Amino acid sequence: MKTIDRFFVPSELGEVFRKAREQREITQLDLALETNLHQSFISKVERGAFQANRDRLQVLCESLELDWNQLDQYIQQAPDDELDIQLLLMEIEHEISIGDADLGLEELRRLEETRKMGSESNKDVLTPTFHYLRGRHAEKKQKWHDALEFYALAEKTVRQFEVNPKS
Structure with a gap:
């Protein structure tokens, strides 16, 4: 069975990531330095409508204290909006x-x-x-x-x- 290494981030979930970062009162650049991820990646995730690498998203979730296994519960709409x-x-x-x-x-x-x-x-x-x-x-x-x-x-x-x- 093939493991899916990409995860679709709908705009509603992107908003969840943005709010979690803002709640920590850090910039995208601060978060990029902290997680060793590119600022452009963080920006794309926050805007949503983006297919992201699962491992990189998990790093972002960990840093923002978002439960990876609960991502679907953070949003109300289906990802194929x-x-x-x-x-x-x-x-x-x-x-x-x-x-x-x-x-x-x-x-x-x-x-x-x-x-x-x-x-x-x-x-x-x-x-x-x-x-x-x-x-x-x-x-x-x-x-x-x-x-x-x-x-x-x-x-x-x-x-x-x-x-x-x-x-």
């Missing part, structure tokens, strides 16, 4: 476009895996977006043929969800 998913997709697109394209693709693959559980990937309304982002990655890598194929797949998949109005 559509707004969080949309924000995560925007973050992935940003990473592919102007950050590390390969890291963005890796994040996209992880998100796809979590979305595929128990459903056919073609039926997921996010599938066109996944194809589009794969096309953006291929374009960034100057793999023009692959980019066109992914963009065509995105368009084809969008059409599956279109409702044809009656004439």
Whole structure:
């Protein structure tokens, strides 16, 4: 059985992390120095809609005195909240476009895996977006043929969800 090393942090849980840090009256930089984690990681966790490494999150929980085993009880909404998913997709697109394209693709693959559980990937309304982002990655890598194929797949998949109005 494969161990999941990533944990999705919805925006509501990010708020819990932020409040716990503020309650200790320390800055993100102070917390970064204390935990040996990057300040940018802490910032992303606090904003939420972020897939974080489980080990790093556990270090953060320990430092903020949050019970790792109780994280789901700190929030009221499910982690697959559509707004969080949309924000995560925007973050992935940003990473592919102007950050590390390969890291963005890796994040996209992880998100796809979590979305595929128990459903056919073609039926997921996010599938066109996944194809589009794969096309953006291929374009960034100057793999023009692959980019066109992914963009065509995105368009084809969008059409599956279109409702044809009656004439």
